[in-house]
């Protein structure tokens with residue numbers, strides 16, 4: 291028998307849980323709270339701007355680093371955190387946050403390097419580290435006592451070795467809805483400086499922080515701007531996940547490095563959508579504030595419904611997601627339940643342990659997306675009540 295065609299380092303990554311769950315959802319006509327995408331459109335002015343670009347002849351390659359008006363808008367937007375970036379040398383537009391993360395790891399890490407990753411982690415992280423040929427060192431989140439999760443800083447310190455090159459952090463955190471505190475991030479910053487690590491921060495939910503909480507970009511902390519690759523994207527902020535317009539802000543040296551990898555992955559993408567995202571960053575942050583408020587209400591609506599249906603709901607402080615413990619309902623394995631759920635009651639959720647290297651430690655949690663119309667959330671809750 292010939293060896294399988296796929297190289298060994300990518301063999302763990304052939305199937306994504308989302309494709310399988312979406313197929314199940316379709317087969318059983320289930321309400322899909324599995325995948326995190328909104329079911330309403332972004333701001334009308336942004337869509338109008340995109341339309342004008344498409345019909346205005348803006349349909350050829352944009353400049354390699356991205357359209358200048360978008361880079362300027364990104365730099366201005368980052369000033370809200372007290373960080374200044376030169377739009378010409380310190381900002382790079384990418385094909386979503388996903389390409390930004392992959393290009394960053396390809397540019398900065400290679401065989402022999404270790405990258406610290408926090409589990410549960412967004413599914414592309416492990417694959418991106420593997421594509422770079424580097425190794426992931428996985429640390430967990432711990433209980434803070436009041437039901438909150440936080441970074442396990444002891445594990446973080448213990449994971450740093452002479453081979454550690456980078457740490458990949460996501461806050462607000464998918465899938466748990468954890469928002470890392472300024473105090474915790476300050477300690478992360480201190481360790482990055484002490485051990486000369488690069489931080490790669492996935493901030494795609496930067497605007498979706500609830501209950502008056504704050505998003506603290508690691509790059510805004512002392513000593514971090516020059517060693518942080520700050521990544522964000524329009525998808526989650528402006529309800530346009532299909533556009534895949536993301537960006538990187540960092541020092542000129544790090545941005546040039548990421549660009550070296552990025553330019554041979556996609557070179558450029560989404561040309562006619564870039565002016566629309568620039569417009570949205572400059573003009574639609576009030577719309578985003580309304581989105582945030584509405585998502586906070588949806589979080590409450592779904593959390594209450596899940597609690598009513600018998601789940602032990604974990605607090606969510608941001609993102610599109612809330613997690614819930616299935617044990618009070620008499621189940622011990624959330625993954626088993628997730629596979630049965632579409633047929634049994636017609637709802638799709640994702641087991642949190644698919645995002646981890648330690649599936650046993652995370653096997654009690656399901657992730658539900660609440661970035662859906664209220665009718666959809668209510669229908670899902672109605673169906674989930676039949677579980678008891």
Ligand SMILES: *Cc1c(COP(=O)(O)O)cnc(C)c1O
Pocket residue numbers: 385386387388389412460464492494522523524525526531534535536
């Ligand atoms: C959705 C998501 C992404 C992907 O962002 P794109 O801009 O669509 O590539 C990256 N990280 C996290 C944590 C996400 O939830």
